[in-house]
Every structure is written in structure tokens, then in C-alpha cells.
Amino acid sequence: MPAVLDQSTIACAAETSEFGRDMLACLGENPHAISPKYFYDAQGSKLFDRICELPEYYVTRTELAIFRRHIGEMAALIGPEAEVIEFGAGSLLKARLLLDVLEAPHGFVAIDISGEHLNAACRDLQRSYPALAVEAVVADFTHPETLPLGHSSPGRRVGFFPGSTIGNFSPVQATRFLVAAARLLRGGGLLIGVDLVKDPALLHAAYNDTAGVTAAFNRNLLVRANRELGCNFAIDGFRHYAFYRPELQRIEMHLISAAAQQISLDGRCFRFAPGESIHTENSQKYTVDGFRALATACGFLPRASWCDEHGLFSIHWLESPGPAP
């Protein structure tokens, strides 16, 4: 993407890019909503890394503590010569914890839509584990049924999906993902991190940090739309708003228009009234039993679940019965 776009290139980007089409749909519909996947440009990924370090954001450090404590049991359940497939690739820190204790892992495949980040992370991993077959697959991991994966391992195929990213899927997307993953991982299983229902005050703090990093992460969507699509969002004209909906067991993130304003995209003009919202993310929280029931309905056999002592976060080992595909 060139640093400065002329108007015809921008109009074209709005029409032809997936982000452009989705933003047009978002602005044109009421209520306005867009997928949280558009948060993660280079700046959004950096802001998310900062969120993971925040004192209020318990998710990352709690999941890491559970991994560190129980990784031996997890590795024993997975067994020898596994081929590990990570859905989405962050720093691969959690994958390293697993690879360090697995018995003779056969291969590691990381799947992510962002090729640049993925390739760098995989090169690093290969340097640390020279005997391991490391592969980077640039693809949309939210659709496991479309992944171009051959099966070469003598051991089990094991999906690895930490971070509670499944919480950012809608209930329909989560079900579709788990059904497709159960098929892909038949004969093996899925090790998955899932955030839990908890005191709403803790959730509120985690998504409304005092340093304002989550607010910047939310607003970065508008910065990205201005840069890539030629929109004219006044970044300060939208307020970060995150709250817990107990009846749906989810955090919702919104951007709220502070005043009446007009947003243009692709030669069209969209009016925002004061208080009007763009719904940017859901973060679903589960109970341990609720998530195990969902996994079972999608074709998995939940074999083990681990939590921290405060019941904030859970990790599940779900087996997928039957012969490998």
C-alpha cells in the first residue's frame, strides 16, 4: 500500500477491498457494526500487544500462568510426534511453551492472515527449533475447512488456539469454527484458551483501562479507515465505549459519535447523530460447563479443563474422535 493515496486509488480501495466493502455496509446500515478483524493493522497489532501488558487486562498473564502450571499434563494428553497447528500467530510465546515440553513434536504450522508478521515469527521459531518442520500458511484461519493442509505427521494433529480469540466470534461463527476444526483435527484434538464469565467490575476495568490503550485500539479502526479508504472520521469525535451485557455474557465495544457529523466514503455521505454508535467488537465470556457443552455439540470430546485459582480464565483439551482425515 503506497504511503499517500490519490483520490482515484482510494475510491477504488473502498470498492474493491474487503475492508472498504465492509465499511460501506457498516456506514449504510443501522445499527452500524463491523468485524473486529479490522483492528489488526500494524498499529492495531502494536496496541493489542500493549493491552496484553496492562495491569487491568488479566487475560494474557492469567492464561500464561495456567499454561506454565499445567503444560506437562497438556503435553502428556497430546502424546508424541504431534503436528501442531496454531490458528492465528501472535508472538508464538505460548506455542514455545508447548513445543518445549511435547515429546518429539513433528511439525508446527502457523496460520494467519497477516503474512509479514507470520513469516517473521515463523523464521524466529525455526531458528530456535532447527529440527522442527515449521510452516507459515497465509490464510483465514476462521474457516478451517478451507485450509490448504496436507497430513504428514505420524502423530496426532493438534489445533492450538490460545488467547480467547474465539470470544471475538459471534455464536454462529464460533459454532462453525468448532465444527470445521473437529473435522480437520479428527484423531487428534484442540487445545484452546477461553475467557470466563466473572465479576462485571473486573471486565469493565479490563476493557476501560486507565491509560486509554483500549480506547486508542478501538479508535485506530477510524485511523485505518481514513488512511486506507479515504474516510474523514474525526478521531476525537468518537468516544470509546465498552460495557458488559450480562444477559448475553459478553463485553461490547462501540465508538460513539460525540456530535452530529458527516462521514464520506466512496463519494457517499453518511450522517451521524450525537450518541450514534458503531459496534466494533464483542468479547464473549463462557462458563467452563457452557464451553464444554458447545464443544461437545460441535463434535469434540472435552477431556480436560484447567483454570486459575480465581476462576478468571480456562484452557480446554478437546479430543476429536475418529480416524484422521
Ligand code: AVI
Ligand atoms: C483478541 N481478543 C481476545 C481480545 C479480547 O479480549 O476480546 C481483543 C481485545 N479487545 C479489547 N481488548 C482486547
